[in-house]
Amino acid sequence: MAQEKTKTRPMTMIQALRSAMDVMLERDDNIVVFGEDVGYFGGVFRCTEGLQAKYGQSRVFDAPISESGIVAAAIGMGAYGLRPVVEIQFADYFYPAADQIFSEAARLRYRSAGGYTAPLTIRMPCGGGIFGGQTHSQSPEALFTHVTGLRTVMPSNPYDAKGLLISSIENDDPVIFLEPKRLYNGPFDGHHDQPVVPWSKHPLGNVPEGYYTVPLDSASLYREGRDLTVLTYGTMVYVAEVAAREAGIEADILDLRSLWPLDMDAILNSVRKTGRCVVLHEATRTSGFGAELCALVQEHCFYHLEAPVERITGWDTPYPHSHEWAYFPGPKRVAEAFKRVFREA
Amino acid sequence: MTQTPLKFYVPEPSGRPGQATDFSYLRLQPAGAARKPPIDITPYDTRDLAIGLIRVLDEHDEAQGPWAEDLPDDDLLRRGLRAMVKTRIFDARMVIAQRQKKTSFYMQCLGEEAIAIGQSLALREGDMHFPSYRQQGLLIAQDYPLFDMMCQIFSNDQDPLKGRQLPVLYSVPEKGFFTLSGNLGTQMPQAVGWAMASAIKGDTRIACGWIGDGATAESDYQTALLFAHVYRAPVILNVINNQWAISTFQSVAGGEGITLAARGIGSNVASLRVDGNDFLAVHAVSRWAAERARNNHGATLIEWVSYRAGPHSTSDDPSKYRPADDWSRFPLGDPIARLKNYMLKRDIWSEQEHQELQKACEAEVVAAQKKAEAHGTLATGRTSSVATMFEDVYKDMPEHLRRQRQELGV
Numbered sequence: 001m002a003q004e005k006t007k008t009r010p011m012t013m014i015q016a017l018r019s020a021m022d023v024m025l026e027r028d029d030n031i032v033v034f035g036e037d038v039g040y041f042g043g044v045f046r047c048t049e050g051l052q053a054k055y056g057q058s059r060v061f062d063a064p065i066s067e068s069g070i071v072a073a074a075i076g077m078g079a080y081g082l083r084p085v086v087e088i089q090f091a092d093y094f095y096p097a098a099d100q101i102f103s104e105a106a107r108l109r110y111r112s113a114g115g116y117t118a119p120l121t122i123r124m125p126c127g128g129g130i131f132g133g134q135t136h137s138q139s140p141e142a143l144f145t146h147v148t149g150l151r152t153v154m155p156s157n158p159y160d161a162k163g164l165l166i167s168s169i170e171n172d173d174p175v176i177f178l179e180p181k182r183l184y185n186g187p188f189d190g191h192h193d194q195p196v197v198p199w200s201k202h203p204l205g206n207v208p209e210g211y212y213t214v215p216l217d218s219a220s221l222y223r224e225g226r227d228l229t230v231l232t233y234g235t236m237v238y239v240a241e242v243a244a245r246e247a248g249i250e251a252d253i254l255d256l257r258s259l260w261p262l263d264m265d266a267i268l269n270s271v272r273k274t275g276r277c278v279v280l281h282e283a284t285r286t287s288g289f290g291a292e293l294c295a296l297v298q299e300h301c302f303y304h305l306e307a308p309v310e311r312i313t314g315w316d317t318p319y320p321h322s323h324e325w326a327y328f329p330g331p332k333r334v335a336e337a338f339k340r341v342f343r344e345a
Numbered sequence: 346m347t348q349t350p351l352k353f354y355v356p357e358p359s360g361r362p363g364q365a366t367d368f369s370y371l372r373l374q375p376a377g378a379a380r381k382p383p384i385d386i387t388p389y390d391t392r393d394l395a396i397g398l399i400r401v402l403d404e405h406d407e408a409q410g411p412w413a414e415d416l417p418d419d420d421l422l423r424r425g426l427r428a429m430v431k432t433r434i435f436d437a438r439m440v441i442a443q444r445q446k447k448t449s450f451y452m453q454c455l456g457e458e459a460i461a462i463g464q465s466l467a468l469r470e471g472d473m474h475f476p477s478y479r480q481q482g483l484l485i486a487q488d489y490p491l492f493d494m495m496c497q498i499f500s501n502d503q504d505p506l507k508g509r510q511l512p513v514l515y516s517v518p519e520k521g522f523f524t525l526s527g528n529l530g531t532q533m534p535q536a537v538g539w540a541m542a543s544a545i546k547g548d549t550r551i552a553c554g555w556i557g558d559g560a561t562a563e564s565d566y567q568t569a570l571l572f573a574h575v576y577r578a579p580v581i582l583n584v585i586n587n588q589w590a591i592s593t594f595q596s597v598a599g600g601e602g603i604t605l606a607a608r609g610i611g612s613n614v615a616s617l618r619v620d621g622n623d624f625l626a627v628h629a630v631s632r633w634a635a636e637r638a639r640n641n642h643g644a645t646l647i648e649w650v651s652y653r654a655g656p657h658s659t660s661d662d663p664s665k666y667r668p669a670d671d672w673s674r675f676p677l678g679d680p681i682a683r684l685k686n687y688m689l690k691r692d693i694w695s696e697q698e699h700q701e702l703q704k705a706c707e708a709e710v711v712a713a714q715k716k717a718e719a720h721g722t723l724a725t726g727r728t729s730s731v732a733t734m735f736e737d738v739y740k741d742m743p744e745h746l747r748r749q750r751q752e753l754g755v
Binding site: 068074082096099109113115117173 | 473475505506507509510514516517518523524526527528531533534535536537538539540541542543544545546552564565568569571572575737738739740743744745
């Protein structure tokens, strides 16, 4: 891991993401940051606060409310030779940019035989658990993992957020960088009735101030256990942790970090060791990314499996407002699934 | 109170098969009538030019009016004529090649040759084009080898795009020609983004976006105008109004009762409407727009009024939706004939030179085709290695693609 010897300090995920952009704006003149409310105001989530004042309007600027325009302009800039880091205010609002992301950014290198590339990073706050209702809670990752040519990444803590964002910005492929907004200020295990713990109380909230990277295509074994493999990412990492504890199960909790392309070796090593696998995500179930994970596990680990692979996900409904906690796959539902995997064995 | 029933309205062209199109909707202006504003004109003050028509060449083959001042030199006119003739011959040969099943598909630019070629010759090396699929003239005007174009069309073992792309969807970085997409309109806001990048870096290069009348209905077109306006991007936004989007008349794209250039005014982009079959006008207006962009006065939208003389593609039969003799009635004529006649009248060109040019271009196209076909055509199946199908999806081939390539056994 490339790393400068710098001090660490406690950062929230917001501060860590901002620090990643700050570091990269400083290191590379070709990096530009733009999106809705990203410039002067510093972003509706404060992720770009102070960057315009530090680097000027031609490096960090506000954009019209036009997702397709933001991504299209970034593609044109990438063709010129810049490295745009753009923001879509909520993942729920990427749909107007779908044509530019799917048909253009993802395909430029292929269709031009390497003549043109799209070295962009598209940041999108995603996920629920914040009473965001239908259009501030979605987890559209499966729509990206299905598209050839894209990389889809999702951090679960400040340390990874900064290191993965730097890697994404430096990567020459287009990266969809999904940020679970529920984790912006602190880890969240689904116990919504309990006070939120800030990142300053969590070891992964301690972040180096300078440049470092967390490699793409590499999962992290968040907790080690021998009974069960949990394949998950984002907010569900913490739900898995607390659910395993409450169910009294020693689980390997694999935080995938890079959803696609992914770290297949880490998955195989864990499932072949434990013989049981549960896939967890907030996104809706049918044709969700979990389906791909289940298929890969049964394809590559069939003779090691001692129980059917379980999927715990959001329901196949739009994300509701008042029924937030009946929708969100919280620790209770997850713990039940963990136990079920053993009952059926 | 009585209420009249609402009526649903669907625009229709005046001419269908067996009829004659009434071209009065074109709102023509005589050559020389439209003024030439200073390059720093306020976009709103171009509104007369957005609904008028800038023309230089009149019906007596003479150059008229303010846009005829400072005309290109004779060599450039010869280059332009040569590129137009070559493009038309190239198109004709490739249509035949498609009929012979040497390729699956082709698209001509018959009748629209002056626009891409005139603009190309008004720009500088390093400027960047974001074309649609009917600007092959940009490549031919810059002497990009016909051989390479044909190899792409034939998807053979020398295809620069390794057989991945549909014929005519070229990608030529060394000629400032952005990779063509099948998805309409996407390239317009990308052109604006490229121009923004050039301004961000304090460069002097500008970008040109290209789109047809039909595709201006795509949301990306509005987005391009918006971003061009907001950031005063150094970009030329070209709309080729050839009156037809496959079978759909331009009125269905929103061209009825108003010009397409007029939409630029609402977006605060300087907007001009120009005779697209008048090489001199194309060159003069392109140069004006390029100077405007280069001097930080912002974007220009240009509606080029022309006519799609040929079928939409080799998969299209226009006789099913428009009069067969429509082009012969189109009031702005044939761009090659008009430039040729102007040059003949000025005595810088002769019938004999023209015939020699035709012959030379024929010979060049035939020789390139022979050479390209020696590397295979779609019919011979001599293509790039199948293993290359898995390359360039990402910069480095990920594990899953490596496995899939092995699965295919290549």
